[in-house]
Amino acid sequence: MRILSLPFPPNRLFCLLGLAVSPLLSLPASAQDWIVLPDRVHPFKSPSTGAPKSDRALAYPRALQEVARIRPTGRDGDETDWLQFAFRGEDLFLPEALVAQQAGDRTGEGRDLPIGGEQVGRDHPLPLDYEPSDLVPIAPRWNYHPGRKNQLRAEAAQMAERMFEDARRDGIELRVVSAHRPERVQRSLYLQKIARAGLDQKVVAKPGQSEHQLGTALDVCGLDPGTVLTASFAETPEGRWVKANGARYGFVRTYADEAAAARPRRLAGGEGGIPEPWHVRYMGARAARIPDRGGEMISSGSGGSQTRRVPKEPGSRKKQRIE
Numbered sequence: 001m002r003i004l005s006l007p008f009p010p011n012r013l014f015c016l017l018g019l020a021v022s023p024l025l026s027l028p029a030s031a032q033d034w035i036v037l038p039d040r041v042h043p044f045k046s047p048s049t050g051a052p053k054s055d056r057a058l059a060y061p062r063a064l065q066e067v068a069r070i071r072p073t074g075r076d077g078d079e080t081d082w083l084q085f086a087f088r089g090e091d092l093f094l095p096e097a098l099v100a101q102q103a104g105d106r107t108g109e110g111r112d113l114p115i116g117g118e119q120v121g122r123d124h125p126l127p128l129d130y131e132p133s134d135l136v137p138i139a140p141r142w143n144y145h146p147g148r149k150n151q152l153r154a155e156a157a158q159m160a161e162r163m164f165e166d167a168r169r170d171g172i173e174l175r176v177v178s179a180h181r182p183e184r185v186q187r188s189l190y191l192q193k194i195a196r197a198g199l200d201q202k203v204v205a206k207p208g209q210s211e212h213q214l215g216t217a218l219d220v221c222g223l224d225p226g227t228v229l230t231a232s233f234a235e236t237p238e239g240r241w242v243k244a245n246g247a248r249y250g251f252v253r254t255y256a257d258e259a260a261a262a263r264p265r266r267l268a269g270g271e272g273g274i275p276e277p278w279h280v281r282y283m284g285a286r287a288a289r290i291p292d293r294g295g296e297m298i299s300s301g302s303g304g305s306q307t308r309r310v311p312k313e314p315g316s317r318k319k320q321r322i323e
Ligand SMILES: [Zn+2]
Pocket: 212, 217, 218, 219, 276, 278, 279, 280
């Protein structure tokens, strides 16, 4: 059984077979387009991976028309929903995991989203081709992988480097595993992941739904390879330092909320729905009001963010999920 050019584990596919379906949601066709993600895929003639396929192949980034989301009844699991759509007079179906909803132009022509105010996630997709204009490389000495180019928006990069320098003074060595990810890279990672792990994988976000596309998010680690991109990072000295001090530099652990991540995928806001204590996002002065800690933010000195003295707000410390 193949959907993409790569085989899926059969257990992931056949759990979807033979289930009745019911209309769940009709979507306005124009507000946000549903885009086919694989390079090439033959849609199904009914919402089952065991159903016959259409002879017509659809290719990225084809937008679907007259889309309705449907969910097989009789299960509560978080397997992928299906999309029903019209294509040249025929009703066809694709698993939702192979399609992504993309925003129209939210920013205006060529404009960067304002730092700290961006919304991105499952319910707030970015425009397909959104890419900030002010990306700069982080100094190579902070890269975990030698030779990899890690970019952030200029203000975020400056504050990240300042954070790393100050951590070093505290005896903490922080490194960057990954930073800005353009849509094409996220799409490639996503397709590889579902090919390996199945349609309901919860680790890699769809293109357009990752904070990494904003150019303000980065994955950090220490020097111990055993804790890189693992839940155990939260309990390392480096993980605790980031939690305690990140907001002073404008960085928030936006995907670290285990309670939210434990909820069903469509309610959790993280990239894929698992807690990621290594993932931080630059929010500027807003950081002090949002995350693990409140406090005073250090000036970036760039003019982009002047020194902002943000008082601690005990009443607003409650964790807030940011997608
Ligand atoms: Zn991340």
